[in-house]
Amino acid sequence: MKRLLSSFAALALVAQPLAAVAQVLTAQEEKAIDEAVTKTLARTGVPSVSIAVVRGGELVMTRAWGRASDTLPVARPDIPYQIASNSKQFLAALLLLLADEGKLSLDDTVAKWLPEVSGADHMSVRQLLSHTSGLQDYWPQDYAFAAMATPTTPEAIIDRWAKKPLDYDPGSRWQYSNTGYVVAGRIAEKAGGAPLAQLLDERLFHPLGIHPLFIDDTNGPAFPKGYARAALGPVRQVTPPARGWLYAAGELSMTAADLARWDIARLDRRILPARDWAEQETPVRLSDGTSNGYGLGVSVRQVDGRKTIDHGGESIGFLSQNTVWPDDRAALVVLTNAGFSDATSVLTEAIGAVILPRAVQANTGESARTDDARAELAALAAGRFNPAHFTDDARSYFTPQTLTDYRRSLTALGACTGFAPKNKPRLRGGFVNRNFTVTCGKRSLTVITYAERGDKGRWEQLLVSPD
Template identity: 30%
Template sequence: MTFRPDTARLAETAQQLMEKYHLPGLALGAVIAGEPAWQEAWGWADIAAKVPLTPGHRQRIASISKTTLGLNIMALADEGHLSLDSRIGDLLPDITFHGPADDLALRHLLTHTGGIGEAPNAGDLGKVFDKLFGESDPDTPLAELYADGITIEVEPGTKWAYANHGYLLLGEIISRLEGVPLPESLQRRVFEPLGMRDTDLNDVPHPDLSRGYSQADTPADRRLLDLLGIQLESDEPEDEHNLPGKYVRTWGNGGAGGVQSTVPDMLTYASALLHGAGGIVRPETFAAMTSPHWQPDQRLNGWGLSFAVARPYGHRRFGHGGAAFGGWNSTLAVFPDLDAALVIHVNLWRNDYDSAIVPPLTQAFLGERDPEPPDVPIDQRIIDTAPGVYELASNTPLTDFRTRFTPGRVLVSAANGGLMIRGQRGPWSEGAPLTAADPAQPDLLLVKNGAATERVVVLFDGAEVSGLRFQALFDLHRNPAAQPWP
């Protein structure tokens, strides 16, 4: 039986989100039965100029770009130019690596397990995002941009940490093997064969690009924009909420997130992915790309070769999200078992986009509701031994940057016969209840994160709780000596 989403419910949910979060514009698209089938848009592409947003407006899809690099480099692997085990030091001999880099291989960059962190080196931590969205000449050799080298903070293959700089290295490898700039290779290998006529990696303002926005409705919002260094065209909102963002190109070769596209082109892309990537790579290669290569617990999310993998509401999903400073958030969610896909474009950067905007639209697309937790108690061993402060176990600031940023440490405390979790920052900073997920799996708990319900796996040392493993692929460990923060 063909899966057919309720597009009326999807449109209704979109309009509710537009009003609730004061979104400047929102565009959606759906692939049904393997083919592009529906698209619609609401709001403005440019608030001040009163230009209505359409599905055909360009969007900075940011990190979704990484999936196109993954296809390009795996096509090169299919042709025998390299393999998943190819050493990065051999492919990029003029890049200096510090730390245990001898075994750093292509598979580690594709799966974010190379030991590379949010910044190239510890000295860059004070200006992390200058080397993601920062002015740099795209013609500058990568070895010059990384003149101080790149730190491999942990042994490759032992830890997952999202690494934009790993994809800049992948882009450089592609360019060197192809003998052309990365944008030209992606155009020839991916965009042109799939018929994506309004997609490129030129990473420059375009007449059809929607205007990007940020919001600072509260002092906390403003502090976050300042902390992240998000640049604005004006401190005055163009309506009562949305501040116009400044276009700042992605650093280096754009491999970490420089692609612009449209909803129609992304539906074409999603349809091709549902058909084995349209012949760009071998069928068995694409199957490997969309299968988990890093997934410490099958009940949590995982990572393939450039694709994130998960099973929301029991449906297999692969895809990626994208957040571009200056004002764009995007989602590509492909559901192969349903022969369907959902594309979301919002011309607004929100830190809580993945927990506030994506879950209601995904539920509407799949015809699901956020599940009520089962009315069962948490295992008594957990209630007795879980309370305490949980923190990162090692001093690895580069690969732990995102976790240190949010949630930081968490505090688990007993409350009303159950447990509460409170984070230093982020969605649990005001506290949230932990609930049992399944009486048959006592080590699996649930916690709300905005509109999403996330899974948390309890880790044990003998009979006592020793740590928590979160859906976002990080672990925090209980420190009996640590004191709660104010």
Template identity: 30%
Template sequence: MNCFWSAPLLVSLLGAPPELPKSFDLTAVDTYIAGQVKAKGFVGLSVAVMRDGKIVFAKGYGQRSIEKNLPVEPGTSFAVGSITKQFTCACVLLLAEQGKLSIDDPVSKYYPNLTRAKDITLRDLMNHTAGYPDYYPLDFVDRRMLKPISTDALLKEYAGGKLDFEPGARFSYSNTGYILLGGVVEKVSGASFGTFVETRLLKPLKMEHARFGSSAGLSAATGYTAFALGAPEPAEPEAGGWIDAAGGLWASASDLLQWDLALTTGKVLKPESYKVMTAPRTLTTGKVSNYACGLQIATVDGNTVLEHTGGVSGFVSANTFIPRARTGIVVLSNTEHVSTSKLRGELFRLLLKDVEARDVPPVPKVAGVGPKEAVLGLIEEMTGGKVDRTKLGEEYSVYLTDERVKTGGARLKALGAPEKVEVRGTYERGGMEVATVILTYKTATVRALLYRTPDGKIQQLLYYAE
């Protein structure tokens, strides 16, 4: 059960999918996803999008059950695998806020018989820097995991032997550490891990389609797998005890976006705890790991992005969120043999493009004629030797002396009439409309940069040789 799980790409035998939209237009995106589900052979898919703190898109595609011919609906719950880890870390930090533990407590305080328990902290477990071997490094359920196992037995087997590396020296993804964290939560809280998660996180946040450990009572998807491009068949789930605090959560796509918003806006943890949860880890070697506590921290086009993927038997998931914009996307699939990586990457880039576009100040609406007409009008006045200064801003009118009108007008007149005039684009600066106008003459090309205030007055018109 890897954090960055990726199944082999299924070769489409169902025809070419529709083209990716050029913007995050919800209707076009819906059509694109539906086409991808059909073309790539997904059994089922659920996608939800949040913009500015509001869920603006939540839709299911394909089937949650082939055998029962049931569709994926917006409220369908999926096993979300390793996305569970951020909930596990939040539980640990909540207990730390109550003074019941410290994330720098040594493992020996709770499990004294484990390897190097005095040298490994809870923080190491959350950051995947403890060195305990991962009990689930593969992407299929092997014979071990078909039989139930207790937490103590799992930890004795996988945290009671040789370490993979010195504690704190490396990042290496390990589900073992998260099973251990779940055990710590139980010992400290006196409740089962599932009860603690549900009473402290899922119910208060009204995650109505979320449960821990079991999909009982939910409208849940069945997980499917296939081998070597074969037909999908129900996947054999991991037996009891094998995923728990490392990957035992069920949720809908919208549930996870509600979680993202609550976590990043201070409704789950205190500011100092959230800072810990999202802080990259500096290793003993001086190298920095961008895996914080149950979250991968990335910087994309200047935006901090919180993300995590998940994979358990029959399911893959991805949760990506941009805290400053309160915007994110969740993609859940019950088809472990078809990769969602390309699709979710494409959708996230479109969403990020939308976020960036909303950051750009709108171009002011300017009274009067358009940029092309304004430039040609002033050029005509200059070549005629007389300018209507009521159309000019005060400073530009002072700058545009009679001498400049005379000499500049003569040079422009010598070029003759432009053969082509093109507005290359407009943007906002200082509350003004800025327009670039390209004038193509027989013997020269001139770039005119026009600044106008909303009242239509020209505050600048300068000319540059192209």
């Protein structure tokens, strides 16, 4: 991937003026944020957190806590973290600008640009951006599956996943699809006549004075390392995917301050025409007239009576959350170098409680196959692993070291009770996602699963993290 910035030193330059506006937060508020982050890092084992706070339409705080890597023992706010799927809103914005220039229409069929894609003649660019295209997600797992050890290209991802039969008719359902964004990224390059990195830099990043990098260029010693846990085992540094796997599905690394400056542009309706911001923030409706609140690269919903525009991001060893409250002219960026725990959502809620009148609340739901998931977790805790119950990718994930970490860490907690669903089943990447809450001894845990369809579908993922 092409680096978006030729000199890493430029990242430090944008962080220098921030202290001048830090007084907007009171000493008590800064203390409350510090306590929330410190407590969350201690509870979860997350190595580091970098945040940016926008209040009154201005950047009022950037700060980092913890350890960015073994070679960067002190996390700093001027270091870029991988934001993964938070990148999707930038691609959607770029395509809106290309549409303004008459270089394409969001209602173009995909066949106009990439006729080889399955269902391309009755699938629109807009449906790619709103996750309603029907294209199967190539990466629903929360770990790097075996193929990701080998470099890839957008064309290879399209050949393997975007030419499969559609999961549903375009526009009839919503299903998160990284594949759709890879296809959209290639369309942007064809319509814009330049590589994706150049298009993003010229039309979005340079005008804003922000300096993101491509993820593949931030896996060296000068950048944070990603970390993971197998169940409640030791926190270990992860091996990132080979080059090319994120591309337009989640290609960017940036500082929390840079992402916050993008949020301020959203609040001020700058860089894009106001109509484009509004279009991005308009939930797309399915053919039956319903909507889950997803627009073009962002979710739009009411949380605790407050309009919220947000998105999360996950790459191997990194989680991020970006939240904008437009009516309050406030925003919050939370970046971590851990692919486990609930730190991003907990800190969004806790810091939201500081900078807004009321905290942000999370939604939960119900799911199925609870008994099967409970039995599988009990087997892993007892040191038993039945390969027949798991897919090839899951079998490669559960190495002897991973199984040992599961057994030792779960056994140490004591008996597990109270296994309960957290969400309704949802289809993604050809698998069914179900999440559960379980209490083991005095610890509350989250179990995140993906399984093949059907009552006895094999498990593609069964990950455990602190709740």
